[in-house]
Amino acid sequence: MNKMVRMEDNPVSREDRRTVGKPFSGSPRMICRNVNVFYGDKQAIQEVSIDIGRNEVLAMIGPSGCGKSTFLRCLNRMNDTIDNCRVTGEIRLDDMDIYDRKVDVVPLRARIGMVFQKPNPFPKSIYDNVAYGPKIHGLASTRRELDEIVETSLTKAGLWDEVKERLAQPGTGLSGGQQQRLCIARAIAVSPEVILMDEPCSALDPIATATIEELINELRTQYTIVIVTHNMQQAARVSQRTAYFHLGDLIEVGSTKRIFTNPIHPLTEDYITGRFG
Amino acid sequence: MQDVEPSAPSSVRTIDIINRRLNKRYRAEKRFKRLGLAAILSSLLFLGLLFTSIVSQGYSAFVQTYILLDIHFSRDAFDVSNLAGADYNGLIRKSLQSLFPEVRDRQEKRMLNGLVSSGAPFQIQKMVMSDTSMIGSTRSVWVPADDDVDMLMKGRIDRSAPEAERRLKDVQLGWIDGLRGDLRLKKKFNRIFFTSGDSREPELAGILGATMGSMYTLIVTLLLSFPVGVASAIYLEEFAPRNKWVDLIEVNINNLAAVPSIVFGLLGLAVFLNFFGLPRSAPLVGGLVLTLMTLPTIIIASRVSIQSVPPSIREAALGVGASKMQTVFHHVMPLAIPGMLTGTIIGMARALGESAPLLMIGMVAFIVDPPGGILEPATVLPVQIYLWADSPERAFVERTSAAIIVLLAFLMVMNAAAVFLRSRFERRW
Known part of the structure; x- marks a missing residue:
């Protein structure tokens, strides 16, 4: 973009916290503004302000506490659950402003699933872990449909072959990696x-x-992943685009390849070359 | 030690310093362990003493002395249309007379009749009313002996004491020995104790009324305090906004937990009896008062157990699109329920042992019939214990201890139920 061209002539100063690179996308799934x-x-x-494109993996990197x-x-x-947290600006999923008063978070969270830092399966059976989402949203009307959803989700998460013999056992009894894949299966089940x-x-x-990284690569074809x-x-391996955050500012966005080979902003360069963070 | 330079470079020295202090550290640890062990042993000792004294005093109340009488149900003593009007006392007197025909003196006769419990005529009456065919025959019947006879049989009356200081006179001792020689005096399992309510006569007094009263009261307490307590805890923890009002409520709940229980009794008297006009002495009111008393305990325990549910579980549920309520009921509650049950059982155990607030609402009354429901007058186990401990008769001493044993057994059954429920809930997922 012309912005970038300008950068090459005029290196960005370290103190400049405006976003550089290509934060916007041609066919965004999610649009975040201000x-x-x-x-x-x-x-x-x-x-x-950033766009999240269709079927891409966007990696967000940055030092601890940078707000990613x-x-x-x-x-x-999910910040709604924190009492004193306030969000301003605009975040759209397709055409829907997700912070609109009329938007119900329950269906919203069914459309935007989440996998957490620590594997957090429910203390229930493997089957129930995956079936819980479809059950509460009424996605399956019969037991067979539910079985099907559970099997597909576990297969997509690459866990089916490992657990198909013991679906009734507690999800918490799996290894850490299996638990995390179970959480991914739970997220994609809805x-x-x-x-x-x-x-x-x-x-x-x-x-x-x-x-998990392999799994993310496969899931990209069907889902948008942040x-x-x-x-x-890891960011370099799994993502197509990378966003670098620094102390609450979005410093730089661009194709992963470009960010890691030719960062524009000095802060990004410092971080990826390991000078801090 | 004084000359040790703080920054001695030699590493040998550092390890020496550590080693020198090591013994001291281990000694302190050993001392602490021994103190802890001593504390536990001494509390066990006191517990043992308590149990020994209660059981050694109370076990004898579970047997009772009975006298075998041959009672002739003569036809002319009964009017079939009015069985209740017959002179059952007379039947017993006649039977005793036939055993000791030599007793002629009026006062001696009265003393002879005093060997049999004053409850015996009612027993005979019940027998006749349930089976009228015995009219006209002679039956051998075991009737309860008077509490003084019972005490003598249990060795609690000193025969060598001077006659004037004895509850039983020499001539009575002679009759008792005679009855014993004829095998007409026997200690049998005390069914009366478990099947009847309170009585002025120790040999007729039973624990059933108080047990039923305690049961009804606790059922009311449980049915009210568990749902209300758990619902309040869930609301305060999960739904309530953080503001001054909620803080105020929280502080007050914590304060309520520390309010002396008799204050709740006064409140119950003022509100439930005087304002709402609920029946006096009723387990319903007792249960309401004890609910007020146990609610803070249950709310506090439930909140702690809700807080101990890892937030990651909530996030997981919210993350797949569960609503707040689904998150709470599907994921938080199952994990928190064992803790809630523990809190409830602590509260219920306290309620079971509580007597002060119940005194205020009239559950201290002398009530003979076991209650048939939550609206009938009743008393509870701790109050019954208090009433008996206050009675002058020697035989009530052992009954007091026996009632304590029943109370403890009640408590153990309740705790066992809680442990069972806990393990069931924990196994469900």
């Missing part, structure tokens, strides 16, 4: 359009991480 988040008096996110998880939780209004992942591999060993990660290699 999003501010406050915890009480403290502002956690400042004027973030906070921003992620705005996307399905057929969301967007899946938010908040550092999904931070509690997992490298082998389980690799499995993933927060501390692990830059």
Whole structure:
């Protein structure tokens, strides 16, 4: 874009906190404009504007406390559960303003699923973990349909072959990586359009991480995925676009390849070259 | 030690310092362990003493002395149309007379009749009314002996004491020995104790009335305090906005938990009896008062157990699109319910042992018939214990202890039920 061209002539100063790169997309699934988040008096996110494209994996990176998880939780209004949290600005899913008064968070969260940092299966059976979402939303009218949804979701999450013999056993008895895949299966069981992942591999060993990363790559064909990660290699491996956050500001957005090979903003460069964070 | 330089570079020295202090640290640990063990042992000792004293005093109340009488139900003593009007006392007197024909003196006769409980005529009456065919025959019947005879049989009356200081006179002792020689005096399982209500006569007094009263009262308490307490806890924890009013409510709930229970009794008297006009001495009112008393306990325990449910479970449920209520009832409640049950059982145990507030609403009355419902006058176990402990008769001492044993058994059954429920709820998922 012309903005970028200008950058090459004129390097961005370290103090400039305006977003550089390509934050907008041609066919966005989600549109965020001028999003501010406050915890009480403290502002956690400042004027973030970004598009999330269809069937892409957007990685959000940045040092701890930079607001990337906070921003992620705005996307399905999980911040509503925090008493003194206030969100301003506009976030749209397709044509719907998700912070509109009339919007009901229950169907919204069915359309925008979430996977958390620590695997958090319900203390119920593997089957019930996956079947819970479809059950409360009434997605299956018969037991057979429900069985089908459970099987498809577990298959998509790459867990079916490992657990099909023991669906009645508690989900909490699985290994960490399996639990996280169970949580992914639970999220996709309600057929969301967007899946938010908040550092999904931070509690997992490298082998389980690799499995999840492969899974994310496969899921991309059907879902839009936003993933927060501390692990830059992971961001490089799984995402098409990367957004760099710094102290509540969205500093730079661009194709993952470009961000990691040719960052524009000095703060981004510092971070990916390991000078801080 | 004084000359040790703080920044001594040698590592040998550092380890020496650590080692020197090590023994002291271990000694402190051992001392602490021993103190803890001593504390536990001493509390066990006191508990043992308590149980021993109660059981050793109370076990004898579970048997009762009975006298075997041959009663002749002569036809002319009964008017078939008015069985209740017959002179059952006379039948017993006649029977005793035939056993000791030598007793002629009027006063001696009265003393002889005093060996049999004053409840015996009612027993005979009940027998006749349930089976009129016995009229005209002679039957051998075991009737309860008077409490003084019972005490003598249990060795609680000193025969060697001077006659004037004894409840039983020499001539009565002679008759008792005679009855014993004829095998007409026997200690049998005390059914009366478990099947009847209170009585002025120790040998006729039973625990059933108080047990039923306690049961009805606790049922009312449980039915009211558990749902109300759990619902308040859930609302305060999950739904209530954080503001000054909620803070005020919270502070007041915590304060209520510390209010002396008799105050709740006064409140019950003023509100439930005087304002709403509910019946006096009724388990319903007792239950209402105890509900007020146990609610804070249940609310506090339930809130703690809701707080201990990991937030990740709530997030997981909200994340798949569960509503607030579904999150609470499908995920938070199942995890919190064992803790809520524990709180409830603590509250109920306290309610079971409570007597002060119930005194205020009239549950201390002398009530003979076991209550048949929550609106009938009743008393409860702790109040019954208090009433008996206050009675002068020697035989009430053992009954007091026996009632305490029943109360403790009641408590154990309740706790066992709670443990059972807990384990069931924990196994469900």
